[in-house]
Amino acid sequence: MPHYDAILVLSFGGPEKPEDVMPFLENVLRGRNVPRPRLLQVAEHYYQFGGRSPINDQCRALIAALRTELDAHGPQLPIYWGNRNWHPMLEDTMRQMAEDGIQRAIVFITSAYSSYSACRQYMEDIERARQAVGDKAPLCDKLRHFNNQPGFIGPNAENLRTALDQLPGSRVLFTAHSIPMEMARTSKYVAQLEEAARLVAEQAGNPDYRLVYQSRSGAPHQPWLGPDILEALNEEKASGTESVVVAPIGFISDHMEVIYDLDYEAKARAGELGLKMVRAATVGTHPQFIGMIRELVAERAAGLPSADPCRQDCCPAPIRGSGFTAISATPNSAEPTQVESGKRPRHE
Numbered sequence: 001m002p003h004y005d006a007i008l009v010l011s012f013g014g015p016e017k018p019e020d021v022m023p024f025l026e027n028v029l030r031g032r033n034v035p036r037p038r039l040l041q042v043a044e045h046y047y048q049f050g051g052r053s054p055i056n057d058q059c060r061a062l063i064a065a066l067r068t069e070l071d072a073h074g075p076q077l078p079i080y081w082g083n084r085n086w087h088p089m090l091e092d093t094m095r096q097m098a099e100d101g102i103q104r105a106i107v108f109i110t111s112a113y114s115s116y117s118a119c120r121q122y123m124e125d126i127e128r129a130r131q132a133v134g135d136k137a138p139l140c141d142k143l144r145h146f147n148n149q150p151g152f153i154g155p156n157a158e159n160l161r162t163a164l165d166q167l168p169g170s171r172v173l174f175t176a177h178s179i180p181m182e183m184a185r186t187s188k189y190v191a192q193l194e195e196a197a198r199l200v201a202e203q204a205g206n207p208d209y210r211l212v213y214q215s216r217s218g219a220p221h222q223p224w225l226g227p228d229i230l231e232a233l234n235e236e237k238a239s240g241t242e243s244v245v246v247a248p249i250g251f252i253s254d255h256m257e258v259i260y261d262l263d264y265e266a267k268a269r270a271g272e273l274g275l276k277m278v279r280a281a282t283v284g285t286h287p288q289f290i291g292m293i294r295e296l297v298a299e300r301a302a303g304l305p306s307a308d309p310c311r312q313d314c315c316p317a318p319i320r321g322s323g324f325t326a327i328s329a330t331p332n333s334a335e336p337t338q339v340e341s342g343k344r345p346r347h348e
């Protein structure tokens with residue numbers, strides 16, 4: 001049974017001042033098929049909020065709450081924090097862990113659902129950071145995705161009920177980050193979202209609901225998951241709906257994609273259409289959610305076989321330069337992701 005001596009919280013990262021915005025976006029979009037105008041448009045979203053994303057502060061709050069929870073109930077493990085795209089960068093954190101003599105860490109990733117972006121890409125980030133640090137880098141075991149855990153569903157349902165209390169009888173629009181169709185095809189993303197939406201709706205008293213998407217990126221001709229929240233609002237208006245509750249179950253905190261794309265953009269569209277709209281909160285540091293993280297950590301630290309739906313070859317990367325053409329993953333193979341010969345993975 002492995003012995004763990006730390007927890008690593010791994011997240012997306014976000015800029016904290018205006019000068020951070022462009023270098024942060026360059027990090028996110030390195031090697032990506034995203035047009036420059038889209039990048040500049042998203043930069044404006046950040047500038048509009050003073051160049052600061054709330055996501056890092058939300059990670060700090062999550063870690064503080066988890067610290068208190070672990071101090072009270074164990075296991076007593078130090079918590080480290082690293083990001084994919086902005087400081088504290090994962091590689092620096094990995095180096096610090098090595099210096100501190102950490103040998104094996106449990107990794108909590110701040111994404112509830114599986115997809116290349118939220119699963120495999122983080123595993124690649126970890127491997128790259130470990131290689132950069134060298135021999136002393138800790139082994140890292142990631143916890144499973146938690147889309148259907150009671151500690152995630154419960155707080156989402158509670159937040160949805162709170163929003164529905166403000167606009168009783170509303171139609172519910174659950175939202176999640178759109179991803180390219182090709183990325184959706186190679187992961188359980190949509191099925192996991194459908195399951196979470198169903199469970200949250202059941203626990204919130206069975207409102208009428210739909211699952212829609214937000215924050216679409218990429219080139220316009222490339223197929224991404226839809227409908228987009230803005231289209232969905234138009235459709236709701238056309239079919240006679242008077243009020244909507246938008247519940248971003250795709251995310252765990254009210255970060256930039258939530259406050260810009262929903263509280264600013266979707267709210268404005270609803271206003272133009274004369275639709276009443278309330279946005280439900282994300283789970284954030286809800287005590288039940290923090291308790292869930294502790295339980296997943298404790299289960300792994302105790303060496304219990306943790307049902308981990310992620311195989312060695314899960315959530316493979318779409319291929320660069322081919323408009324997200326599929327990869328040849330080999331199901332049930334214990335080997336790392338295979339890439340069609342002659343094509344290169346987007347990350348090397």
Ligand SMILES: CC1=C(CCC(=O)O)c2cc3nc(cc4[nH]c(cc5[nH]c(cc1n2)c(C)c5CCC(=O)O)c(CCC(=O)O)c4C)C(CCC(=O)O)=C3C
Pocket residue numbers: 012013014015025028029032034038039042053054055110111112115117118177178179180215216217218250251255256257
């Ligand atoms: C599935 C998924 C999640 C949910 C799971 C998870 O939480 O990880 C997520 C979260 C987030 N996405 C975020 C920000 C951005 N995502 C972008 C672009 C992209 N996201 C994608 C997917 C996802 N993204 C994809 C397929 C792209 C296209 C480029 C690529 O193939 O990678 C871009 C580029 C500009 C643009 O939007 O075009 C930005 C700035 C932030 C930080 C917000 C803040 O700063 O507060 C967070 C938490």
Ligand SMILES: [Fe+2]
Pocket residue numbers: 114115119120309310311314315
């Ligand atoms: Fe996965």
